[in-house]
Amino acid sequence: MRIALLGTGFGQAHAAVYAAREDVEVVIFGRDPDKTATVAGQFGFASSTALEQAFDDDFDLVDICLPLPLHAPMTLRALEAGKHVLVELPLAGTMEDARRVVETAERNDRQVFVDMFERFIPANRALFDAVQDGTYGRLEQLTLWNLTAPLWPGASLGLKALPLEAMHSDMDIITRTLGQPQTIEIAVVARDQDHASIEATFGFDGAFARDSVSALMPMPWGARGGYTATFTNGVLDATSTMGFDGKPTGTLTAYTPDGTRELELPPADQYTAMIDHVLACLRGEQANEIGPATVLDALRLTLDIDRRING
Known part of the structure; x- marks a missing residue:
């Protein structure tokens, strides 16, 4: 499974989980070329500053670990590009944006996961x-x-x-x-x-x-x-x-x-368990427990x- 990981800050917590797996191929995307290459190198991943490639290339999942104002817009962009999405919490900075993601996801055959770790x-x-x-x-x-x-x-x-x-x-x-x-x-x-x-x-x-x-x-x-x-x-x-x-x-x-x-x-950490769940859902083995509609009350x-x- 090919994953585009957007963000070099908290994205490192997700990168550490992916690095322990043998069934994923990850490219880390960031704005600063040196920092992006350094972070990607720590985990043995490729890196890029060409953000548009995350939506144009043949990635299966876009993992969004960017600042909050970008969560909803990037999620919508990924859905429009036909990608599954994992987005860091919170889903959006307004209820209007959150509902827009929910409505778009319901009309789409791609899955959206919110990192309710x-x-x-x-x-x-x-x-x-x-x-x-x-x-x-x-x-x-x-x-x-x-x-x-x-x-x-x-x-x-x-x-x-x-x-x-x-x-x-x-x-x-x-x-x-x-x-x-x-x-x-x-x-x-x-x-x-x-x-x-x-x-x-x-x-x-x-x-x-x-x-x-x-x-x-x-x-x-x-x-x-x-x-x-x-x-x-x-x-x-x-x-x-x-x-x-x-x-x-x-x-x-x-x-x-x-x-x-x-x-x-059980000896499980939350980030590994969350990403395990996301990948299991994409393989059709589990039902999505962290879809966008489930986070609206919180x-x-x-x-x-x-x-x-x-x-």
């Missing part, structure tokens, strides 16, 4: 299953937290960036487990334009959720996150450490009236938070 984190899948199956009763309280140091040089994690760049995945977890909130309260701290923290509380009928996202941590802290999900008959508590390589470590513990139990998590909530913070 958090859906492939084993602890999160356990939470989704517990809510769907009623394993511990009804979900009453959900607390999510993601605290990180500035692990990605040059990347801003200030108030302008945090909602769409860092909170979107948590909003997907909230909307998938509790739906759209009835009330939202937000508190923020901004150290400077590149380092900030957001605390958001969401009210539902008979439940509430809280999400803490911070980029104020010192470098030795790394990146850590997790959740505590309180049900009527038990608690699921997850903690994880994660980094740019996309290979987290984590634990998941269930607390019930019968006692405490450590739940075994995007709507994320954009609402962004408007409340940034106007």
Whole structure:
């Protein structure tokens, strides 16, 4: 399978996954010739600065890891060129653009995948299953937290960036487990334009959720996150450490009236699992779990938070 990987920043996380496979051929596209060649060389891939070739040549999949304003336009361009698309989250910067992608994909025989990598984190899948199956009763309280140091040089994690760049995945977890909130309260701290923290509380009928996202941590802290999900008959508590390589470590513990139990998590990292899923879908082996229509609820909530913070 031939893949055009657009972007030399976060695209490196995808490139590392592709490099471990023997069933793909990848060309990395970027604007800066030297940087593009250097990044591609690290993974043994070809490189190009001729972006139009990603849409004209015989690539099967266009993997878009470009800045947010380019997500929807490049996805639409790839669809028009007859390519399958994997696009980094969030799908778009506006609901109008997101719906345009959904409508175009529905009229097209090409598949679109949004990198909702958090859906492939084993602890999160356990939470989704517990809510769907009623394993511990009804979900009453959900607390999510993601605290990180500035692990990605040059990347801003200030108030302008945090909602769409860092909170979107948590909003997907909230909307998938509790739906759209009835009330939202937000508190923020901004150290400077590149380092900030957001605390958001969401009210539902008979439940509430809280999400803490911070980029104020010192470098030795790394990146850590997790959740505590309180049900009527038990608690699921997850903690994880994660980094740019996309290979987290984590634990998941269930607390019930019968006692405490450590739940075994499969040895999978989210980026590898996500790309495995994309390629399996393109081979006709699985149904698409991360199509654009599935992300609209989370995007709507994320954009609402962004408007409340940034106007």
